[in-house]
Amino acid sequence: MQPLADPLADPPNHVAIIMDGNSRWAETQGMSRDEGHRAGAQHVRTVAEACADLGVRYLTLFAFSTENWQRPTDEVEFLIQLIGETLENELDELDERETQVRFIGDRSRFPLDVRQKLHDSEIRTAHHKKLFLTIALNYGGRWDLTAATREIAEAVKLGYLAPEEIDENLIQTHLSTRDHPAPDLCIRTGGERRISNFLLWDFAYTEFYFSDSFWPGFSLKELRAAFEDYSKRQRRFGARNATMTASTISTIVEFH
Secondary structure, three states: OOOOOOOOOOOOOEEEEEOOOHHHHHHHOOOOHHHHHHHHHHHHHHHHHHHHHHOOOEEEEEEEEHHHHHOOHHHHHHHHHHHHHHHHHHHHHHHHOOEEEEEEOOHHHOOHHHHHHHHHHHHHHOOOOOEEEEEEEEEOHHHHHHHHHHHHHHHHHOOOOOHHHOOHHHHHHOOOOOOOOOOOEEEEOOOOOOOOOOOOOHHHHOEEEEOOOOHHHOOHHHHHHHHHHHHOOOOOOOOOHHHOOHHHHHHHHHHO
């Protein structure tokens, strides 16, 4: 892939992407649904490399949701197989480009060989710091909040924690996204205007960019346009312009 021209002066630090529209893209191309999913998986590398070139530090991709199990069995089986294949094909490149790979979500429903590949990928790339790539697999925002609540409740039950000690910071430390800052920008492709149970806690002050392009056809030109659109927005985090002092902004950004 040819690098994009000049990195942006002030790119979003953390970008989340809901990669929607593989099947519909395949239909427009006269291809099978499986071919659409494969094209979408291949497009991940293109966009991830472009994000790194533009100065993004954290990239989180919604690849397989807790609701995706409701799809036809043959499609689910293909998607799970594709996850394993994609890791095998892309891991060397990710390692070479100093990308740390991490997976969030409930892995228990995946076959043992796929779970092993996820684990091995995380171990192999754990020392990299150029791009932090998080892939959400069998993930849902409600699942994440439920799991965090269960952990906190257990700590209270065992006497390790008092109810009055529960605050936003504590909840954050029990989420699967606890090691990363909240997304600055979320891009959703495919023409839909919803977040589909993705990063419910983390999206409190995230900016959104909705694209009518299907994921395999989401161009690098539009990616840059999304970043430029983001750069024009004023992020007030609930405050008015006149009251947003430098110290206030610093405190909010640090918290989020």
